[in-house]
Amino acid sequence: MLQIQQYIKSASLDEAYELLQKNRNNQILGGMIWLKMQDRNIPVAIDCSDLLSDEIIEQEDGFLIGAMTSLRTLETHPALNAWCQNMLCDSVKDIVGVQLRNMATLGGSLYSRFGFSDVLCAFLALDTTVYFHHAGAVKIEDFVKGHGERDIVTHVFVKKEALKAAFRCVRRSATDLSVLNVAAARTENEYRMVVGATPKCAKRYSYSLDMSKEEIASSLKEKVECASNLRGSAQYRKELVYACALKALAAIEEDSYAG
Ligand SMILES: Cc1cc2nc3c(=O)[nH]c(=O)nc-3n(C[C@H](O)[C@H](O)[C@H](O)COP(=O)(O)OP(=O)(O)OC[C@H]3O[C@@H](n4cnc5c(N)ncnc54)[C@H](O)[C@@H]3O)c2cc1C
Known part of the structure; x- marks a missing residue:
């Protein structure tokens, strides 16, 4: 269960920052969706909602x-x-x-x-x-x-840059976390390919514009390091890297592609 010892609505970001440095367990509050699920003790919960834009x-x-x-x-x-x-x-x-x-x-x-x-x-x-x-x-x-x-x-x-972009992910069931996710962007100079939930944090790779989508997807499959957890094995994730990258690239190349 989450326990909060003290709640402070900060008057300034300087004050909030100072409070944050005082104790490594002090926390800035966002929407609290993740925090509230945790079993931890927060000495000071710092509310900056009046100081940070939501627009x-x-x-x-x-x-x-x-x-x-x-x-x-x-x-x-x-x-x-x-x-x-x-x-x-x-x-x-x-x-x-x-x-x-x-x-x-x-x-x-x-x-x-x-x-x-x-x-x-x-x-x-x-x-x-x-x-x-x-x-x-x-x-x-x-x-x-x-x-x-x-x-x-x-x-x-x-x-804002001239780009075409697409996102693809695979979940074992609706509302579950992604087993793997891929974001692709074709800019004027490069393809930016991002692979996340490997299950490690997302990582970005660059490819030249003259490569085909199959070449990019194959290269990613080779480069991206995957590991196993309860959502999927490393080997399954490797296959998903290829499939998701190909789908995302197809989506940005063909407007009519349904994915
Ligand atoms: C059941 C569930 C399912 C989810 N599924 C997915 C999913 O499928 N895909 C996905 O991408 N995400 C998923 N999430 C994560 C969710 O999208 C949010 O990323 C998460 O709730 C954190 O956002 P929050 O506003 O609730 O942050 P909080 O819970 O308020 O804070 C999280 C952390 O960020 C810090 N923090 C908050 N705001 C700031 C700030 N402005 N500056 C510095 N530190 C700050 C807090 O101190 C805390 O350490 C899921 C979350 C839950 C609870």
């Missing part, structure tokens, strides 16, 4: 997304999803149900760096910068390597 603002060069933005807002934002051909919508739409997606936040989803995360997998395929209160701007490729520990995610910026 997506479209700018000329990109999308500014507040840390308190819900997964449901990501799923339903018309401009963001029109720009990425629903890739972000597809990455979150199967996460449990609308009620959970209305509560779970982008900040909590990214900060947790879950190996299974569909959200992290999708954002890693985009030109994403994660902003922290203390560390400032961190490219998402560095963020997945562990930058920004014990800091506050304030917002995320996704740069």
Whole structure:
């Protein structure tokens, strides 16, 4: 059971950051969907909901997304999803149900760096910068390597670039976590392929535009390290890397492809 000794609604991000540093068990509260399932003791739960935006603002060069933005807002934002051909919508739409997606936040989803995360997998395929209160701007490729520990995610910026993108995942049953997920983006210079839930944290790979989708999928199958857990064996995941990558690439190459 989760136990919270003290709840503080911070007056400023400086105060919240200071509280966070005081004890390694102090926690920033996102939507609390994950936290509330845990068996742990939190000395100070820090509520920054009045200080962090829950909105997506479209700018000329990109999308500014507040840390308190819900997964449901990501799923339903018309401009963001029109720009990425629903890739972000597809990455979150199967996460449990609308009620959970209305509560779970982008900040909590990214900060947790879950190996299974569909959200992290999708954002890693985009030109994403994660902003922290203390560390400032961190490219998402560095963020997945562990930058920004014990800091506050304030917002995320996704740069608008000419791309076609798609997301594919496999779940053993609806609402379960992904056995494997793949996000693909074709930009003007490269194919960005992201594979997550291996079951380790998502990782990005680059491929040249002159490679065929079969070549990319085969190369990924060879490169991506998979392991076994209760959702699938390493060998099964390897096969899924190939199948999901091929489906995602087909989806971005053929508008009519149903996946
Ligand atoms: C039953 C269940 C099923 C799920 N299935 C999936 C799934 O299929 N795919 C998927 O991708 N995800 C899934 N998730 C994860 C979910 O999408 C969210 O990622 C998760 O709930 C964390 O978001 P939150 O807002 O609830 O964070 P919280 O639970 O509030 O916080 C999680 C962690 O992040 C920290 N944190 C929160 N906000 C910030 C911030 N702004 N700055 C710094 N640290 C912060 C907290 O201190 C805590 O350590 C599932 C979750 C649950 C409970």
